[in-house]
Amino acid sequence: MSGAPRPIPAGTVLFRAGDPCRGFVLLHEGSLRVTLTAANGREVVLYRVAPGEVCLQTFSCLVEGRDYSARGLAETDLLAEVIPSADFHRAMADDEAFRARVFGAVAQRFADFERLVEDVALTGFPARLARALLRLARGGNSVRATHEQLAGETASGRAVVSRQLARFAEEGLVETLRGEIRLCDPGALARLARDG
């Protein structure tokens, strides 16, 4: 398409709220976390961009000429390609496959947002936390994350997470270590995640 993919080390902030937008980001490898930060410092994870996806934070910027409204952080080392605005528009016009890819990303983001809203607005905290654990475990039975990070995932406070995890541990659903949560009974967690 254009521009060579370039490596970006984990921990890099690709963009922050208020930044002007430089180009369209297509991710080849790694995980990009997009978050929203409140005035008081609280932070929620909006979604993650996976390999093969395009970052749509960028999309809104390019289309409307707006600045970024959220923060993008490289969760792992990345391999990403930055496509200039003109090239992006041309590819959208000419390249069927590229269009399909962007559409897919848009649909995925919508689904993510809907999930997030449903979680935050309609779901009790225990189920929300169970969902976050299952999501972050990605099929495995262990999550490497601090309570602080889980608070970001659940749009809640660190103390709230600590207490709920303690309750889960009492019931034998999880085991908590420093910086890691082991899922002892993923089935029960999944049931809790579904049934509220």
Added chain:
Amino acid sequence: MSGAPRPIPAGTVLFRAGDPCRGFVLLHEGSLRVTLTAANGREVVLYRVAPGEVCLQTFSCLVEGRDYSARGLAETDLLAEVIPSADFHRAMADDEAFRARVFGAVAQRFADFERLVEDVALTGFPARLARALLRLARGGNSVRATHEQLAGETASGRAVVSRQLARFAEEGLVETLRGEIRLCDPGALARLARDG
């Protein structure tokens, strides 16, 4: 593009969660409200589709072949055009103006979702309610809505809205009538909406 715009009376449910998707909706006139409903019956307003915009709930469906995940209700009488999937894809390929319009709608939805998440996850209830009132007043100084509806807008409960409105009334910010709220001090409300 295709298909004639057709009138739809207020109150019509255009789609509900789980429905298969029939086509791509382009709105000419009126206001379409898209909501998410919980198992327990609680409902939040995700966003509204305005004239000239496309309904992106439809978008995700067509692109990914998924069913609807939310509910679409005609808030007023509508004039809408339904574009078959094939026509939609062709227009996206060929028609620059159509593409620009769809992109605009996507960007708008993203902004709406971000606002919603920010409201629900990062903002205290009084500010959230103030924002909802200002948004629904659309520059005017009166909102025609029941407390129930405002609960949907703020992703909260009816009783919570009642109490907060009573407090606003005490402070002289609003005056409450049956089915209507008068904004007596929009400036103060705006300040509250901004500063949390």
Added chain:
DNA sequence: CGGGCGTCGGTGATAAAGTCACCGAGCGAG
């Protein structure tokens, strides 16, 4: 006009969630 009835809103009681502050435990660096 005067009931009957459905929606709307006020309110008390209680539970859940979030906030704040503090402290001790674990871990790594020097």
Added chain:
DNA sequence: CTCGCTCGGTGACTTTATCACCGACGCCCG
């Protein structure tokens, strides 16, 4: 080992949400 930092546990409190109930209003109809 000790310093210093992050991590997590916990008590006390505030805010928000939920549940249940009831009176007020509007409307239709006899």
